[in-house]
Amino acid sequence: MSITAARAIEALRAEGRRITTARRTIIELLGATHDHLTADHIATAVQQAHPEIHVSTVYRTLESLDEWGLVEHVHRGxxxxxxxxxxxHPHMVCEECGRVIDVPGDEFEALVAxxxxxxxxxxxxxxxxxxxxxxxxxxxxHSLA
Amino acid sequence: MSITAARAIEALRAEGRRITTARRTIIELLGATHDHLTADHIATAVQQAHPEIHVSTVYRTLESLDEWGLVEHVHRGxxxxxxxxxxxHPHMVCEECGRVIDVPGDEFEALVAxxxxxxxxxxxxxxxxxxxxxxxxxxxxHSLA
DNA sequence: GCCCAGATACGAACACTTCGCATCTGCGAA
DNA sequence: TTCGCAGATGCGAAGTGTTCGTATCTGGGC
Incomplete structure (x- = not known):
């Protein structure tokens, strides 16, 4: 399990929230990948290990974890x-190929201020x-050349 | 009719596209307001004058006008x-109240570059x-005071 | 006025997400 | 260890925003 996933689970425990299979599996999945996964991708992946976990549970779990500051969601167009x-940190999504590029937040500091x-x-x-x-x-x- | 709406209709004509009731009504509506309207709002407003205009026509019309560069759409979260x-120009949307604030594009020039x-x-x-x-x-x- | 490519009306389907409710379970207390 | 129950889940149905297929209609050139 990634360090960040372990931390997220620790945070759950520290706040007295339940560590359920759905929560643990989702957090471990997110911790194990650098991909940008949709709720549906997550549900599919989670169900390979635990077929009983329902899509709506995935949505609800993600919503809760988001609310508690352990995960974040980003809206594409x-x-x-x-x-x-x-x-x-901000993300940039190519309208043509859907590629997602991560950007350090400090690029935006001046603008935000x-x-x-x-x-x-x-x-x-x-x-x-x-x-x-x-x-x-x-x-x-157009290229950088 | 606002000047911009008139221009948009002129552009349609210049490109040999048909000036239909749906197109004219939608363009005039958008030209007459500074509000930020969803397709559904637009459909409702349009249907007050022309009840026969269908929601799907509104979507298709907006898509076409968008493609031809006469209107633009902005995704909220x-x-x-x-x-x-x-x-x-960019828009900022308050997550709490949904208020939309317009920002001049040049605020972003440095970042974009x-x-x-x-x-x-x-x-x-x-x-x-x-x-x-x-x-x-x-x-x-937090306030500006 | 006639014609037909292009536009429309209508409803069904779609993708993504939320909801209601009965059941189940993690975990603290006994 | 078992018990109790608030909170979490499974399941399906519903909601929201949008797209599509298809038959019909119409703007505007002739």
């Missing part, structure tokens, strides 16, 4: 949201993905 | 996307809304 263990000052709005950069085009899908094949 | 006449240089990713800042909290919904009532 139209498709399903994807989930990962709490890490709070300015928007807070000027517009009185506190941006949560990690909640919605930024859509756009990755380098192989830019108009007229 | 979980709820429905909202539409407006082409303007291409840097991300393009460093990550080879071309962000489309207008496609997904930025989620967060407006000033009345910030944690611990």
């Amino acid at each position: 139209q498709g399903a949201a994807f989930f990962h263990l709490a890490a709070s 300015r928007v807070r000052d000027v517009y009185g709005f506190d941006i949560d950069v990690a909640h919605n993905a930024l859509m756009g085009r990755c380098l192989v899908h830019q108009p007229r094949g | 979980q709820g429905a996307a909202f539409f407006h006449l082409a303007a291409s 840097r991300v393009r240089d460093v990550y080879g990713f071309d962000i489309d800042v207008a496609h997904n809304a930025l989620m967060g909290r407006c000033l009345v919904h910030q944690p611990r009532g």
